[in-house]
Amino acid sequence: MERTAVIGDAAIEVIAAEGMRGLTHRAVDRAAGLPPGSTSYYARTRAALLELAADRMIALDQAEVAPPAGTLAEFLGAMVHRSITVGRTRMLARYEFALESTRRPELRARYDVGGLELRRRCAEVLAAAGSPTPEDHTRVLIGWLDGSIFDALAGTGSVNPPTEAELVAGARAVLAGLGLPHA
Numbered sequence: 001m002e003r004t005a006v007i008g009d010a011a012i013e014v015i016a017a018e019g020m021r022g023l024t025h026r027a028v029d030r031a032a033g034l035p036p037g038s039t040s041y042y043a044r045t046r047a048a049l050l051e052l053a054a055d056r057m058i059a060l061d062q063a064e065v066a067p068p069a070g071t072l073a074e075f076l077g078a079m080v081h082r083s084i085t086v087g088r089t090r091m092l093a094r095y096e097f098a099l100e101s102t103r104r105p106e107l108r109a110r111y112d113v114g115g116l117e118l119r120r121r122c123a124e125v126l127a128a129a130g131s132p133t134p135e136d137h138t139r140v141l142i143g144w145l146d147g148s149i150f151d152a153l154a155g156t157g158s159v160n161p162p163t164e165a166e167l168v169a170g171a172r173a174v175l176a177g178l179g180l181p182h183a
Contacts, residue, residue: 009056080171097111
């Protein structure tokens, strides 16, 4: 694995575990198991380290998105379930980035790259599923996805996170509400 990917992965872990305040070059070196100073060689400033971590999250997201297997509802339910289980660390880091980007405009554009790509792909999938207004429906579906993930990770729903079957049922209900009952 490339050194910047190792550093990016470690930065994501640090952010998820300790928040943005815990993100230091030394903390990333420790999390990555690298000698002191390694992270600062690749990302001289804290801003560069944040950019490296954001770019790594985007790269991981893009590598993970696969075409829907089974029904669209099954794909969506499985995607949300992955996000709250094996993808938990990355999602927690993403929430930290989202909040930080509201205070730091230089992060906003980089953070939005991933979100805009997700929305573009979502609109394409909804158009293929028969949506007459895929951009409008994308906003509704993204709201359900984001809300479900946030509630299961950081909200009251974290006490009893939904099963994949419950998430598939939720996706079916949302898609039916959009007039796409067979998706």
